[in-house]
Amino acid sequence: MRTSIATVCISGTLEQKMLACAKAGFDGIEIFEQDLTVSAMSPEEVKALADRLGLTLDLFQPFRDFEGVDAATLAANLARAEAKFKLMGRLGIDTILLCSNVGTATINDDALFAAQIRELGLLAAAYGVKIAYEALAWGTFVNTYLHSWRLVELVDLPNVGLCLDSFHILSRGDDPAGIETIDAEKIFFVQLADAPVLSMDILSWSRHYRVFPGEGGFELDTFMGHLVRSGYDGIVSLEIFNDVFRQSNVERTAVDGMRSLIWLQDLTCTLLGDGAQGHPLGIRALPEAQRPDGFDYAEIRTEDPEAVAGMLAQLGFTFRGQHRRKPVTLWSAGAARIIINTQRSRGITAEVSGFGIQIPDAALATERASALQAPAVPRHHTPDEQPLHGIAAPDDTEVFFGTSAAQPPWAVEFGHPHTTETGLITGIDHINLAQPWQAFDESVLFYTSTLNLAARPGTEVPSPMGLVRSQVLRTDDGAVRLALNIVPHGLENTTDRALRYPEHIALHTDDIFALARRAASAGMEFLAVPKNYYEDLAARFGLDAPTLAQLAELNLLYDRDEHGEFLHFYTETVGTMFFEVVQRRGGYDGYGAPNAPVRLAAQFERNRAMQY
Amino acid sequence: MRTSIATVCISGTLEQKMLACAKAGFDGIEIFEQDLTVSAMSPEEVKALADRLGLTLDLFQPFRDFEGVDAATLAANLARAEAKFKLMGRLGIDTILLCSNVGTATINDDALFAAQIRELGLLAAAYGVKIAYEALAWGTFVNTYLHSWRLVELVDLPNVGLCLDSFHILSRGDDPAGIETIDAEKIFFVQLADAPVLSMDILSWSRHYRVFPGEGGFELDTFMGHLVRSGYDGIVSLEIFNDVFRQSNVERTAVDGMRSLIWLQDLTCTLLGDGAQGHPLGIRALPEAQRPDGFDYAEIRTEDPEAVAGMLAQLGFTFRGQHRRKPVTLWSAGAARIIINTQRSRGITAEVSGFGIQIPDAALATERASALQAPAVPRHHTPDEQPLHGIAAPDDTEVFFGTSAAQPPWAVEFGHPHTTETGLITGIDHINLAQPWQAFDESVLFYTSTLNLAARPGTEVPSPMGLVRSQVLRTDDGAVRLALNIVPHGLENTTDRALRYPEHIALHTDDIFALARRAASAGMEFLAVPKNYYEDLAARFGLDAPTLAQLAELNLLYDRDEHGEFLHFYTETVGTMFFEVVQRRGGYDGYGAPNAPVRLAAQFERNRAMQY
Known part of the structure; x- marks a missing residue:
């Protein structure tokens, strides 16, 4: 054409x-x-x-x-x-x-x-x-x-x-x-x-x-x-x-x-x-689109891995080893794999720098992304290492295509062929990425076309620094879910700590109470949820007093719709990233959007407090 | 209330x-x-x-x-x-x-x-x-x-x-x-x-x-x-x-x-x-609103006045003297008075820092502005100097209320009681101010309420760096005209010279051809207007070849509506300011908006060229 x-x-x-x-x-x-x-x-x-x-x-x-x-x-x-x-x-x-x-x-x-x-x-x-x-x-x-x-x-x-x-x-x-x-x-x-x-x-x-x-x-x-x-x-x-x-x-x-x-x-x-076929307009098909099967890993870049490593340990992650050649470590919990990368990290306290997705044919996905003019991320690999197929998204997130497998073949490069163990965390639920306002439409098309995700209707979340526009991209089955948030105008390059917009990795569990208790006893710092929130929860959902008390004690947030329930908590922010842990009960398929303003306000207050 | x-x-x-x-x-x-x-x-x-x-x-x-x-x-x-x-x-x-x-x-x-x-x-x-x-x-x-x-x-x-x-x-x-x-x-x-x-x-x-x-x-x-x-x-x-x-x-x-x-x-x-009066709601009137009679002066702040002074001389302005006490000089041409101020100018090549308006009762106008919570601009005056009544606009422009008079009483402080002479420039036509996107609505209300100006319907002007929203505020008779331009998102704090948005002072003349010729022979640098523009003018307005040649030779722009004609030119930019000279023929009451894209593109190209 x-x-x-x-x-x-x-x-x-x-x-x-x-x-x-x-x-x-x-x-x-x-x-x-x-x-x-x-x-x-x-x-x-x-x-x-x-x-x-x-x-x-x-x-x-x-x-x-x-x-x-x-x-x-x-x-x-x-x-x-x-x-x-x-x-x-x-x-x-x-x-x-x-x-x-x-x-x-x-x-x-x-x-x-x-x-x-x-x-x-x-x-x-x-x-x-x-x-x-x-x-x-x-x-x-x-x-x-x-x-x-x-x-x-x-x-x-x-x-x-x-x-x-x-x-x-x-x-x-x-x-x-x-x-x-x-x-x-x-x-x-x-x-x-x-x-x-x-x-x-x-x-x-x-x-x-x-x-x-x-x-x-x-x-x-x-x-x-x-x-x-x-x-x-x-x-x-x-x-x-x-x-x-x-x-x-x-x-x-x-x-x-x-x-x-x-x-x-x-x-x-x-x-x-x-x-x-053979039509005069000459439209051309791309290499076949494939449905991603899940997150291969999430990657955090940091110049000093101690804080992130500590949080991972508190959440129940196990250190799996250092990469044979690179200053990169692997942590896992259930099917959730987190990579801590200290390369190119000068001045970066901690940030979500990329993620991998599992896809039936990684080479084919790479070919398709390349045909879509996705810029390749250069990665050297030695003859005895897995080749890495990476593309750079408009928001500079690095996305790698990995083969669908319970045990990713690259894990052996960290010395441990088997990364999966049963535990409270079962996998990565979703990844939340901040988008500069100029790149939002571009990002939506980039991620949907290269990763074969579908865009859900967007929403807007009030925060102390303005409305945050939020857009979920996902597979139908929820195996891969990305949430893109547009940072309010003018805040994307701010040097004001209170105004910087953090990204996060959301982990999934089947028992958030047990996980939160274990993390608390391990010294985890939770994002503090205000008492007013729990009083409003009581009015809205008619939860009984013991449940409310338990939620409040552990700084858990709660949402419910006609399909099921959602419980979640947030960790403190390190650099520009934090973790969320979520539990989905029944058919709840959302992201706790009604609770996002609570999170944003608490992070805003926390950052203000840390400035003095 | x-x-x-x-x-x-x-x-x-x-x-x-x-x-x-x-x-x-x-x-x-x-x-x-x-x-x-x-x-x-x-x-x-x-x-x-x-x-x-x-x-x-x-x-x-x-x-x-x-x-x-x-x-x-x-x-x-x-x-x-x-x-x-x-x-x-x-x-x-x-x-x-x-x-x-x-x-x-x-x-x-x-x-x-x-x-x-x-x-x-x-x-x-x-x-x-x-x-x-x-x-x-x-x-x-x-x-x-x-x-x-x-x-x-x-x-x-x-x-x-x-x-x-x-x-x-x-x-x-x-x-x-x-x-x-x-x-x-x-x-x-x-x-x-x-x-x-x-x-x-x-x-x-x-x-x-x-x-x-x-x-x-x-x-x-x-x-x-x-x-x-x-x-x-x-x-x-x-x-x-x-x-x-x-x-x-x-x-x-x-x-x-x-x-x-x-x-x-x-x-x-x-x-x-x-x-x-006496109503239970208790609404209160402000000190009486008065119609401004014209611009008292425009003020340029610069750490090195030579470039601006040179341009003023090329435009036909006369140096009127240095202030008796402050590092501030006065220039005039017709009813146009320009003050060059070197106070608080470190790092400022040149900017439009403020203006004065003439109003029947300056003290009353100040009282009204103060009741409208306009922040006062502090100005010391010695017993033998005119008191200055100034307010700071949301865009940091300093606005002073002066008494309506052909000879402003403060001019004697520059040693010359009479500043008006006949010449090609007759006065200040309008002042164009860049507004940060956050302050636009605030600025419109501030200027209309404190200066008693009316807002005209806004317009949008395409430029190489985005649409520029433009809003005119003015008196009915056109004695005071302000044009507020919103700088495209993200460019307001840019350090990229090509993207910085300049402000300008527009001067009025009754003979723009003579003025432009004189300025050109005095070595004035005009903003260069592309040849394509004149070819389009020919197609749009059917101007004869000699007129077009004259316009092109002098880098003049032209507009026409059912009321009359508008001719204007722009100087080169110094720092973040430049001058415009305009001539209104017949009942033309606009600002040459169709020509604004030409100006913005030429300034963009010029700034790019100066970067190398």
């Missing part, structure tokens, strides 16, 4: 945008006019740079507010268009995007629209320009793609066709199935955008909240399926207006966009089954 | 919130239940702290999802309520907020609602608790305040009344005039919130975008007028859910909230005229 992206999607100068798009692997770009207008590069330089980079210049856009006007306005509009056709000649672009009129249209008459667009088409033909007409969802008179298609049919010129934009179709709730009724030869251009499910006016939604495919709520694989079946064989481009993308790193955002198109093609192939 | 604020409005721990509210001058607070639940302070400590701070605890809130349920749920709800009534006794709070059911109501029957609320009321009475019933705008069955009032009448208990919330009434477009038909004795509590005019679902709007009165689009003075006429004499409280306020400095946000209530009382007094 030939891929393109509108320059308005990403930040920086036109030159920076072009370099980033080429580097990310796009075949071409759409020149968003304003990016050219404000650029010091001449049209000839832009053309030459595109040639050098191997980028095609696919579309000049937008041309606005043309049709449905009086004769004087039409004349002015044609003059304006002619200047742009000349400019396109210098750029070597042969297609212009004509948006349906949203501002100056005064006459609602299909015949007039068609006649005026036809006049534009004839003028364009003289310059070798094709017109791709697009119905904006908020067009004054023309706002559905089937209406724009009727007009294109009325115009009946070889150089006047359609531009289809998934946002303008799906935001209105229009059925994209009608795409299959359109003559594919007359679809001149296709733009894709996803968007989160929001209830607001379509214009604001479109201008600020669009995201790359896979980062929102639209069914873009279905959309693509209709496109494939229409017979379309042209360019599929991204046109995303997003306030965050516009201020994020240009190279990363371009890769994020490219990843979304690669992922979407794979999804569409799955949807179509064999129907995708 | 007795003022209160819900603890959910502001950031921090409950203790921090209480300290900040007391310091800002609120009479009391509403305890948002979760703030207590997550707090380490016991209810008794909260009560004692409130007593020490002189804060009344006015409301316990919210109690949710009570009425319209089956018998079993009702029993559970009553048990839940009784626990809260006991808690309220320990806090010494006598009123609880009951929100109309949004979650568990299954039976739509006013008689049942009233009977169940009556049962709650009887239980509450046993604990000395009053119930303030509030219709949430998205309540399942009860979502208008007149419906909630009908139910309160049906309940017919002395301890069951209403809570009125401006957001829940105005967000639906309901007419608040009906408040006057309610028995004022039965209005137990009033909450105020403003909100920007947004088109989105009411729940999201309410939970994330509420702002303090005066920072949004609701007519809250009208709302207050109805309240006054109803005979209400109770507490008026702020209940604002705002994502930014929740992560901003707690003390500043509390003052921002207090300022909004002071300002709103004044506005309501103006609306009601004499009707506000």
